[in-house]
Amino acid sequence: MPSAPAAVHHPVFARVFGRLAAAGERSGLAEVRSRVLADVAGRVLEVGAGSGVNFAHYPPAVTEVVAVEPERYLRGLAEQAAGRAAxxxxxxxxxxxxxxxxxxxxxxxxxxxxxxxxxxxARALSELHRVLRPGGRLVFWEHVRAERPPLTVVQDALDRTVWPLFAGGCHVGRDTAAEITAAGFAVEHMERCRMPDTRVPLPMAPHVIGTARRE
Incomplete structure (x- = not known):
């Protein structure tokens, strides 16, 4: 295993994120999580578990979840959620x-x-590839780079300036779908969508949901 980078510590954002995640579950994201995780099976590694909102949605075919979370406050919330999970x-x-x-x-x-x-x-995806058995699956739901301007221009401007500072290191303009392929995964299924699907697209609205296999 490679040496770890510096620890993550976002005390203000973590508390806001915990509340937002809970509100998102009540406003419809619970249904999205259930759909994303419906076919997950076996021994699972969840990366960046946050406050543990995924835990309630794992199906009976899952034998164990090892949930990795670097932020101390969110890890505490995740431990509480783990105690309630089936x-x-x-x-x-x-x-x-x-x-x-x-x-x-x-x-x-x-x-x-x-x-x-x-x-x-790239390093995170390489690590996910490493810990999976041959033929193992990566299940992903990520907000990503838009497919065309002018939204890509706005995303790039936000990523260069204020967004990562106020959103716990988040970047709205990453081409995550391309990086998954570059890491050695074969994408089995991927759908693009917008959340929320507003009349004027928001910079964080483009999402991808899908699965990829470690070959």
């Missing part, structure tokens, strides 16, 4: 760029709304 969940400290797991340990890796904020996206 699936067996173990919350651990760790970074996406240096996952605390051996090679090929997991059947499935789950990444939901986290690859936008990791310090090194």
């Amino acid at each position: 699936a067996p969940v173990r919350v651990v400290d760790g970074m996406a760029e240096a996952l605390p797991a051996g090679d090929g340990e997991f059947d499935t890796a789950v990444s939901t709304l986290v690859l936008c904020s990791v310090a090194d996206q």
Whole structure:
């Protein structure tokens, strides 16, 4: 396992994020999470578990979830959520760029709304590839770079200035779908959508949902 980068500490954002995640569940994101995780099975590594909002949506085919969360306050919330989950969940400290797991340990890796904020996206995806067994699946739901201007111009401007500072390191303009392929995954299925689907598209609205296989 590679050495870990510096620890994540976003005390203000973490508290806001915890409240926003809970509100999102009540406003319809719970249904999205259930759909994203419906076919997850076996031993699962979830990267960037946040406050643990995914835990309630893991299906019976999951035998264990190892949930990695580097932010201390969010990790505490995730540990509370793990105690309420039907699936067996173990919350651990760790970074996406240096996952605390051996090679090929997991059947499935789950990444939901986290690859936008990791310090090194290519390294994080390389780590997800490493910890999956051959044939293992990456299940992802991420907000991503828009497909065309002018929204891409706005995303780039935000990423260069204020957005990462106020949103816990989040970047709205990353081409995550391309990076998944570049990391050695074969995309099985991917759909693009907007959340929220407003009349004027928001910079954080373009999303991708899909699965990719480690070959």
